[in-house]
Amino acid sequence: DAKTTQPNSMESNEEEPVHLPCNHSTISGTDYIHWYRQLPSQGPEYVIHGLTSNVNNRMASLAIAEDRKSSTLILHRATLRDAAVYYCILRDVRDYGQNFVFGPGTRLSVLP
Amino acid sequence: EAQVTQNPRYLITVTGKKLTVTCSQNMNHEYMSWYRQDPGLGLRQIYYSMNVEVTDKGDVPEGYKVSRKEKRNFPLILESPSPNQTSLYFCASSSMGLAGINEQFFGPGTRLTVL
Numbered sequence: 506d507a508k509t510t511q512p513n514s515m516e517s518n519e520e521e522p523v524h525l526p527c528n529h530s531t532i533s534g535t536d537y538i539h540w541y542r543q544l545p546s547q548g549p550e551y552v553i554h555g556l557t558s559n560v561n562n563r564m565a566s567l568a569i570a571e572d573r574k575s576s577t578l579i580l581h582r583a584t585l586r587d588a589a590v591y592y593c594i595l596r597d598v599r600d601y602g603q604n605f606v607f608g609p610g611t612r613l614s615v616l617p
Numbered sequence: 618e619a620q621v622t623q624n625p626r627y628l629i630t631v632t633g634k635k636l637t638v639t640c641s642q643n644m645n646h647e648y649m650s651w652y653r654q655d656p657g658l659g660l661r662q663i664y665y666s667m668n669v670e671v672t673d674k675g676d677v678p679e680g681y682k683v684s685r686k687e688k689r690n691f692p693l694i695l696e697s698p699s700p701n702q703t704s705l706y707f708c709a710s711s712s713m714g715l716a717g718i719n720e721q722f723f724g725p726g727t728r729l730t731v732l
Contacts, residue, residue, distance in 0.1 A: 537716040548707045548723030549660065554716060598717040605650065605718065607660035
């Protein structure tokens with residue numbers, strides 16, 4: 506699987522937008538970009554995923570660069586509850602093995 | 618309510634005493650998986666299953682066994698636990714779609730301590 510690179514940590518102020526970057530320069534045409542987050546003392550939670558086009562759901566937006574070598578998870582209005590570790594994961598849809606690899610992620614702190 | 622349940626939530630045991638951690642999902646998902654989470658090492662996949670009777674190794678399968686006799690259940694078996702298997706364990710399930718694995722639903726976790 507192609508690798509992803511994320512900053513170790515980020516800070517944001519409450520009620521402001523947050524842009525969490527992910528670099529994946531070796532992404533292949535069949536790699537989907539998945540984002541999960543893990544709140545303190547909880548299991549990971551799905552956030553969003555996409556292939557080429559930008560995606561929106563009730564939790565966040567995913568902006569994918571035109572060359573697909575990077576993507577950004579956008580939280581439109583951070584709340585204290587959004588403080589978590591955010592994981593950017595690439596999954597090749599052709600990989601029957603479906604092995605799912607989490608990296609170290611970005612730890613997001615939200616300041617009141 | 619759609620959910621993944623794990624039991625027990627907490628377990629303290631001794632080296633060599635066989636144990637099973639159960640995982641059950643009520644969403645008719647094909648895909649199920651086990652992860653362990655350790656400080657500094659993040660989440661690592663132990664085993665996964667694409668469907669009934671179909672299982673495969675993840676990144677760290679040594680010392681673990683799994684079975685998938687029914688679609689809803691995916692137990693994790695430690696035949697002879699050792700202290701290095703002390704960890705926080707998560708079970709997850711997902712349906713399959715165009716993207717391969719869709720949204721994974723995770724259980725609440727099982728904190729295992731092996732003395």
